[in-house]
Amino acid sequence: xxxxxxxxxxxxxxxxxxxxxxxxxxxxxxxxxxxxxxxxxxxxxxxxxxxxxxxxxxxxxxxxxxxxxxxxxxxxxxxxxxxxxxxxxxxxxxxxxxxxxxxxxxxxxxxxxxxxxxxxxxxxxxxxxxxxxxxxxxxxxxxxxxxxxxxxxxxxxxxxxxxxxxxxxxxxxxxxxxxxxxxxxxxxxxxxxxxxxxxxxxxxxxxxxxxxxxxxxxxxxxxxxxxxxxxxxxxxxxxxxxxxxxxxxxxxxxxxxxxxxxxxxxxxxxxxxxxxxxxxxxxxxxxxxxxxxxxxxxxxxxxxxxxxxxxxxxxxxxxxxxxxxxxxxxxxxxxxx
Amino acid sequence: xxxxxxxxxxxxxxxxxxxxxxxxxxxxxxxxxxxxxxxxxxxxxxxxxxxxxxxxxxxxxxxxxxxxxxxxxxxxxxxxxxxxxxxxxxxxxxxxxxxxxxxxxxxxxxxxxxxxxxxxxxxxxxxxxxxxxxxxxxxxxxxxxxxxxxxxxxxxxxxxxxxxxxxxxxxxxxxxxxxxxxxxxxxxxxxxxxxxxxxxxxxxxxxxxxxxxxxxxxxxxxxxxxxxxxxxxxxxxxxxxxxxxxxxxxxxxxxxxxxxxxxxxxxxxxxxxxxxxxxxxxxxxxxxxxxxxxxxxxxxxxxxxxxxxxxxxxxxxxxxxxxxxxxxx
Numbered sequence: 001x002x003x004x005x006x007x008x009x010x011x012x013x014x015x016x017x018x019x020x021x022x023x024x025x026x027x028x029x030x031x032x033x034x035x036x037x038x039x040x041x042x043x044x045x046x047x048x049x050x051x052x053x054x055x056x057x058x059x060x061x062x063x064x065x066x067x068x069x070x071x072x073x074x075x076x077x078x079x080x081x082x083x084x085x086x087x088x089x090x091x092x093x094x095x096x097x098x099x100x101x102x103x104x105x106x107x108x109x110x111x112x113x114x115x116x117x118x119x120x121x122x123x124x125x126x127x128x129x130x131x132x133x134x135x136x137x138x139x140x141x142x143x144x145x146x147x148x149x150x151x152x153x154x155x156x157x158x159x160x161x162x163x164x165x166x167x168x169x170x171x172x173x174x175x176x177x178x179x180x181x182x183x184x185x186x187x188x189x190x191x192x193x194x195x196x197x198x199x200x201x202x203x204x205x206x207x208x209x210x211x212x213x214x215x216x217x218x219x220x221x222x223x224x225x226x227x228x229x230x231x232x233x234x235x236x237x238x239x240x241x242x243x244x245x246x247x248x249x250x251x252x253x254x255x256x257x258x259x260x261x262x263x264x265x266x267x268x269x270x271x272x273x274x275x276x277x278x279x280x281x282x283x284x285x286x287x288x289x290x291x292x293x294x295x296x297x298x299x300x301x302x303x304x305x306x307x308x309x310x311x312x313x314x315x316x317x318x319x320x321x322x323x324x325x326x327x328x329x330x331x332x333x334x335x336x337x
Numbered sequence: 338x339x340x341x342x343x344x345x346x347x348x349x350x351x352x353x354x355x356x357x358x359x360x361x362x363x364x365x366x367x368x369x370x371x372x373x374x375x376x377x378x379x380x381x382x383x384x385x386x387x388x389x390x391x392x393x394x395x396x397x398x399x400x401x402x403x404x405x406x407x408x409x410x411x412x413x414x415x416x417x418x419x420x421x422x423x424x425x426x427x428x429x430x431x432x433x434x435x436x437x438x439x440x441x442x443x444x445x446x447x448x449x450x451x452x453x454x455x456x457x458x459x460x461x462x463x464x465x466x467x468x469x470x471x472x473x474x475x476x477x478x479x480x481x482x483x484x485x486x487x488x489x490x491x492x493x494x495x496x497x498x499x500x501x502x503x504x505x506x507x508x509x510x511x512x513x514x515x516x517x518x519x520x521x522x523x524x525x526x527x528x529x530x531x532x533x534x535x536x537x538x539x540x541x542x543x544x545x546x547x548x549x550x551x552x553x554x555x556x557x558x559x560x561x562x563x564x565x566x567x568x569x570x571x572x573x574x575x576x577x578x579x580x581x582x583x584x585x586x587x588x589x590x591x592x593x594x595x596x597x598x599x600x601x602x603x604x605x606x607x608x609x610x611x612x613x614x615x616x617x618x619x620x621x622x623x624x625x626x627x628x629x630x631x632x633x634x635x636x637x638x639x640x641x642x643x644x645x646x647x648x649x650x651x652x653x654x655x656x657x658x659x660x661x662x663x664x665x666x
Contacts (some may be wrong), residue, residue, distance in 0.1 A: 053475055053610030079472045080461055087443035102480065104439055110497070113410065113417030115437040115492055120415070123495035127488030135472050138480040142469070 019133040025042045026136065026177035027123070028158045030238070031169040032231040034192035035184035036252045038301075039160045039286060041075045043263055044270075046282040048099060048148070050077035050159075061073075061285075069147040072272055076139060076156050081132045082163025082170050087115075089222055092165070092230035099230040099325070101165035108164055126254035129173055144319065164231035170239040181235050183333045184252035186228040186326040187310035187319070192303060193224040200299045221291045221318060225325040232329035251333070259283040338464060339449055342365075346581055375636070379490045382566045385494065385647050387429070387614050390524040390579050391539035391567040392572060393546045394598060395517030398433065399630040400539055403607050405431040407621040416500040428444055429512040430500050430614045432493065438520025438527050441473075441485055448522075448574035453657050456574040458522040486530050512614060521575040528582035530569050535614060536586045538579045540662045541571045541596040543655040544652040545633030564646055576658040583665050593665035596633060603629035620622045 019335045027044070029037050033208050047064035048071045050057060058074050060066060060330065079295055087308055090102035100106065108114040116124050144150050145302045161182075163170070171179050196203035197211045197220055205212035211220045239247050248269055274282075284290065288305035296302035323330075327337040366492030387404075389651060408418040410433035413499065418431050446459035457463055465471040473481050491514060501507055517527060518539075527534055547568050583591055592613050598606040607626035611619070643651065 050470065052468050052470075055469060057474075075471045078468070079470050080465065083443060083461060084440055084472055087440060089445075090441075104436055108434070108436060111412035111417070112415040112436065113412055113431075113433050113435060113496070115435045115440060117415075120492060120495045120499070123491045124488065127484075127491040131484030131488050134480050134484045135477055138477050139470065142476065283425075295346050307489070 002187070007020050007222070014131065015133070019130065019137055020176075021153070022133055022137050022140075022156075023129075023174050024176045025153060025155045025260065026174060027180055028167070028177060029157060029159045029161065029180050029182055030164045030175075030235045031161045031182040031184065032164060032186075032189055032228045033161055035161060035182050035194065036255065037159045037161045038077070040182055040250075040255065041077065041157055042286050043156045043259070043282055044266065045071075045073045045075035047071065047286065048074050050075045052138050052147060054143075055146050056139050056148070057150060058143045059146075060148065066149040069119040071154060072151045072152040073157055073270070074140065074150065075141060076136065076158040078134050078159055079132075079135065080160075080163060080168040081135070081158075082160050084167035085128060085173070086163075086169055088165055092226045096327070098233050099226050101230050101234065103138070103166065105166075105169070113242075119244060125173055125212065128132060132170075132174070140243060155272065161231075165227075167231075167235040168241070175242070177246070179235075179247045181239060181247075181249045182252060182255075182268070183232065183249060185310070185335050186225065186330055187237075187314070187322055188307055189228050190221055190224040190309040190322055191313045194220055195298065195303060198299070202299060202301055205329050218321075220320075221314075221322060225322045227327050229326045232333065236329065236332055256305060256307065259287070263296045327335070338459070341467070342449065342463060346457075375487065375494070377492060377494050378531065379494075380594060382490055382494055382497070383531055385510065385512050386515045387512055387532060387533035387537055388524075388527060388531060388534055389514055389518065389537045389539065390521040391516075391518040391541070391576075391577065391581060392519075392543075392575050393539075393541045393596070393633065394518040394659075396541055396546075396599070396633075397516045397521075399666055400537075400594070400607070400610070401433055401514050401516040402601065402602070403622060403626045404611060404616065405429045406619065406625040410434075410516075414499075414503055416496060416503045417600050418500070420504055426619055426621060427504075427507055429514050429614070430507075430621065432495075432496055432513050432515040434519065435492075435515055435517060436519060437489055437492070438517045438523050442520070442523035442526050446521055448570050452570070456570060456577050458574050458578065460523060462523075462526070482530060488526075489530065491503050512616060514528035514603045514614075522571070524575075524578045525585060528585055532586070532590075532643055534590070536582060536591040537597075537610065537614070538583050538591070538593045538665060539596070540579070540665060541591060541633060543553065543569065543659065544648065544651060545596070546571055547651060548633070551613070556595070558620055562650075564645075565643075565651065566654065569651055573655055573658040574651065576655075578663050578664055580658075580665060588666075595662075596630075600632055603627060 029040060031037055046060050047061050047066065049061050051059040059129065068110040086101065086105045088103050090292045093102050104117050107117045109116065111117055112119055124229065140150060142153060170302040194211065195201055197214060198204060199210045211217050239249065250266065260283055261274065263279050263283060274275060288296065288302060291302045323337060330337040372458060389397055389401055407421045407423065408430050410431040411419045417433060420427065442460040442462045444458050444460050448456040449463065450456040450457055462473045464473045466473065468474055469476045527561060583593060592610065594606060594610060604623060604627045607622060
């Protein structure tokens with residue numbers, strides 16, 4: 001997908017100063033579903049956590065107190081800002097050897113009458129920046145109004161994995177914010193999605209569609225592999241274009257193996273002070289083993305936290321089919337393929 | 338989800354439709370917020386907009402082109418249209434396939450609700466509105482409604498500026514006919530954002546509009562039946578959203594036109610719409626209108642697509658929406 005024209009200086013200027021300041025306090029977590037992004041979000045925002053029952057969508061974890069000075073990081077769990085900016089109407093398409101999202105923008109960007117036309121970029125960029133930043137500022141205000149103690153300039157950690165097909169467009173619109181790509185071995189992502197859609201899996205239950213036949217299994221594997229490759233290609237493109245000091249790539253496997261060191265590095269990058277003991281405590285509180293036994297296991301959101309399960313799950317032919325779709329981004333992310 | 342959507346739709350149906358779906362508790366401050374610091378007269382621009390939603394996008398395109406003659410929608414130029422002649426007689430310009438609605442409310446599945454009842458589109462908005470973090474959440478409607486209005490007004494102003502740059506002799510006070518028929522399933526959302534503009538809805542007959550559709554889906558028997566059922570529900574969903582939008586607008590700012598009016602006497606029908614939209618008389622418009630729209634129905638010389646049984650099924654599936662359509666004026 002074309003990332004569109006560069007953000008114009010006019011679109012960048014003229015914002016409410018309050019919103020402009022907010023932009024530099026945003027951390028966008030991109031990647032793909034089933035990559036541990038909820039887990040990472042919980043750790044970065046601890047002791048705050050996403051809560052759909054709270055008016056702001058944010059509350060304190062039960063039994064936790066806010067730090068002196070208030071919560072420094074607030075979680076934003078899937079605002080779908082990317083999905084409205086670039087709605088995808090079909091599965092990713094192959095183009096020049098890469099998988100690209102089939103978005104309205106890609107189809108219509110050249111049309112002068114299209115709302116998000118390249119030729120009217122200044123107008124829609126300014127408008128969409130304002131819409132997105134206004135929403136995020138509103139979340140902070142609602143959190144404060146509901147009684148949450150929040151620091152004077154909180155960071156918002158935004159989990160937007162399901163919108164990663166448009167991560168390049170969002171980062172281009174908000175160039176002063178931080179980009180965090182949480183990568184996970186695509187083969188494990190495909191395996192995890194397949195498990196979630198298997199009979200009894202949580203996505204099969206939620207969406208009422210389970211994978212039961214061989215044909216459905218093949219189609220789901222193909223869809224998941226394409227979606228992962230598209231998300232990675234797009235976000236890696238965004239990484240290349242974003243200021244290096246505002247960009248980080250973290251691998252799920254590293255976070256799992258070395259949670260304290262990985263989190264310490266991330267907090268430092270975000271400008272948040274956390275002692276080693278604090279990080280150790282929060283990493284322990286959110287570890288796989290801290291999830292109550294009845295809420296983890298096969299078919300649950302917290303499935304196994306074991307990298308490499310794809311080797312057992314897929315036949316040789318299935319592995320070959322997956323590799324044919326995802327080997328390039330796998331290699332770019334440093335995975336053996 | 339369905340219960341919430343029904344409650345919201347029911348709230349929106351006040352006698353004069355003053356409370357649009359998901360309307361803000363403070364529409365006045367919302368309008369002010371939406372106009373502040375935009376750098377142009379946003380209230381005037383909003384008043385010059387005519388939002389057009391048709392049950393059949395093809396018919397919406399035809400009426401847009403007729404109303405805005407001698408301009409002709411064209412995706413090539415930045416302004417989105419070309420002019421035949423000098424342009425001095427242009428009183429309205431087309432904004433065709435803006436597709437803003439498809440961004441404000443992306444749809445990804447079949448409509449929600451039971452056959453024969455009011456249907457709602459399977460949009461991200463309808464599924465996610467209860468999540469406070471969601472961009473278009475119910476909890477944050479005061480925010481996003483201002484933001485979405487400002488986005489729309491900025492973008493349409495940009496078209497107006499491009500039109501004036503590309504066609505120097507356009508008259509002041511141009512109307513803009515914004516054809517959003519491809520997003521008709523969410524007409525109520527857009528209409529609720531722009532209460533000071535005009536709303537033009539174009540209603541067709543599902544028998545004619547859906548006759549060619551099953552051809553698009555291969556297959557026979559059950560598969561064909563599923564395709565017809567789905568197409569009928571989508572038509573009903575569009576009609577329901579259009580009707581909700583219509584009921585939310587004040588009577589003097591809304592107008593419903595029917596396909597049969599446009600087919601039976603296109604010149605008179607387009608003149609009636611033009612007068613309502615304060616477009617003034619136009620020979621070019623009359624000339625384009627007089628040719629009339631393509632008739633709905635089978636496109637291959639009258640050969641029927643649907644069997645009698647299928648037509649009867651279609652009639653049953655769309656019965657309550659057809660009845661509802663009759664109430665729109």
